[in-house]
Amino acid sequence: MAAKSEAESHRDFVELSEDVSGSPLWNRDLAPTTIKERTWTTYNIAALWIGMSVVITTYTLAGGFIEQGMNWWQAMLTILLGNTIVLIPMMLNAHAGTKYGISFPVLCRASFGTRGANIAALARALVACGWFGIQTWIGGKALDGLVKTMWSEWADVAGHDFLMFGLFWLIQVAVIVRGIEGIKHLESWSAPLLLVGGAILLWWAASEAGGLGRVLSSDSIAEMRRLIIESDPTKTMKPPAPFWQLFPPALTASVGYWATLSLNIPDFTRYARSQRSQALGQALGLPLTMTAFAFIGVATTSATVLIYGEAIPDPVNLVGKFNSVVIALFATIVIFAAQITTNMAANVVSPSNDFSNLNPKRISYVTGGLITAAIGVLMMPWYLYENAAAYIFTWLLGYSALMGAIGGILICDYWVIRRQKLSLRDLFMEDGIYSYSNGINWRAVAAFFIAVAPVVPGFIRAATTPGGAVSSPSFLDNLYTYAWFVTFALSFAIYFALMRSPEQTTE
Numbered sequence: 001m002a003a004k005s006e007a008e009s010h011r012d013f014v015e016l017s018e019d020v021s022g023s024p025l026w027n028r029d030l031a032p033t034t035i036k037e038r039t040w041t042t043y044n045i046a047a048l049w050i051g052m053s054v055v056i057t058t059y060t061l062a063g064g065f066i067e068q069g070m071n072w073w074q075a076m077l078t079i080l081l082g083n084t085i086v087l088i089p090m091m092l093n094a095h096a097g098t099k100y101g102i103s104f105p106v107l108c109r110a111s112f113g114t115r116g117a118n119i120a121a122l123a124r125a126l127v128a129c130g131w132f133g134i135q136t137w138i139g140g141k142a143l144d145g146l147v148k149t150m151w152s153e154w155a156d157v158a159g160h161d162f163l164m165f166g167l168f169w170l171i172q173v174a175v176i177v178r179g180i181e182g183i184k185h186l187e188s189w190s191a192p193l194l195l196v197g198g199a200i201l202l203w204w205a206a207s208e209a210g211g212l213g214r215v216l217s218s219d220s221i222a223e224m225r226r227l228i229i230e231s232d233p234t235k236t237m238k239p240p241a242p243f244w245q246l247f248p249p250a251l252t253a254s255v256g257y258w259a260t261l262s263l264n265i266p267d268f269t270r271y272a273r274s275q276r277s278q279a280l281g282q283a284l285g286l287p288l289t290m291t292a293f294a295f296i297g298v299a300t301t302s303a304t305v306l307i308y309g310e311a312i313p314d315p316v317n318l319v320g321k322f323n324s325v326v327i328a329l330f331a332t333i334v335i336f337a338a339q340i341t342t343n344m345a346a347n348v349v350s351p352s353n354d355f356s357n358l359n360p361k362r363i364s365y366v367t368g369g370l371i372t373a374a375i376g377v378l379m380m381p382w383y384l385y386e387n388a389a390a391y392i393f394t395w396l397l398g399y400s401a402l403m404g405a406i407g408g409i410l411i412c413d414y415w416v417i418r419r420q421k422l423s424l425r426d427l428f429m430e431d432g433i434y435s436y437s438n439g440i441n442w443r444a445v446a447a448f449f450i451a452v453a454p455v456v457p458g459f460i461r462a463a464t465t466p467g468g469a470v471s472s473p474s475f476l477d478n479l480y481t482y483a484w485f486v487t488f489a490l491s492f493a494i495y496f497a498l499m500r501s502p503e504q505t506t507e
Contacts, residue, residue: 045281051341059297069240082254097266105357115439133381139339140165197334205303256400408491
């Protein structure tokens, strides 16, 4: 451990000065990073976000909004606003990672307790497992599409899509065992490829369809919506809902998309060179990249209506339309890079640390990553992603309620209760100031469950309604459409009220 004391550290950095490696709450993966290990630049952080944002689920997100009745600029505005909003808690939670070199589950110990942190960590981990499975399923479909382009008989092989799903899963397992530094280099090298690939796709769509103006005309967008809905026999063509009726759930879904990373962003910013690097890197990398790639998705899908006479909202299926094997190969490489960069960063790092936090002496980062990969398969991602409306109204909105409740507690604790002052030593001690009552801060646990309770009825109704969109919504259904905002505000206020007693904040 470094000899520099906490009091002598630069104000942007605090380094652990004592050896706590004998504690059952410590392992090398969860230990605070040393100042020498904090090497990630603004580019590394921005590249991380470009790598995570350029992904098939971003491409199809705006398409889901248009399917429900938005036009293209309404969908873009909603996504931009949602990602700008989620950037705020993202930067607030990132601060602790950069200053103290700690990961998300270790930060949770300050508010939830050294044992209670597992409640928040497991909630985040299970969501990541679901996302890992979804992104792996999509990556497998990309490989499947490439093989079919090169060998048409592949489509007749029994279970061909699941075979490619398994192959993509194994490739990711190979990356997992290389650890966090492998992810840093993967993101940094992939970012330029993803940006170039997206630009080429937009250029192709506009040139083949007769110009961007024609692609984004109201007639093209309306026809795209009609064809997407008609392509699924379980759907019926309904009149587009008014924008202000669609806006609340769409905005919450946009926030919910990265509500996960707004919690575990310390897992990455613990390696940042400075607060400026992490803040600027995130501001440059997240909102604009998300909005730009969603725009490419809308424009390209609309263009396919003019080019092929059908709406192809999934770029994996679009690859099969290319006559050239070279073009199909390039497109598959871009899709492959997009899926693997997102999965490794967004859906492996956090649950690996979260599962490790359950038993630090027995579960390493790599073991946690392998657990994530296994659970991701068991969650049957082919069902989670099969319906755009259910994806938005049930999956994104549903888990955003959990993420919002945790986020409100973390931000209240670090910024309001403790005023950015933590004891690194006590975060790893079973009998320290964060042990509370038998390792659990029941105030945080109570705030979490009370905050989530009001949106549970709306979630149940959405989950049991085909497509997730409830007709004739009640007050509780409408409340659920604001799930992240409701639970964030409630947990923040309840936790603050419960933690006001002076003895709870003593350092």
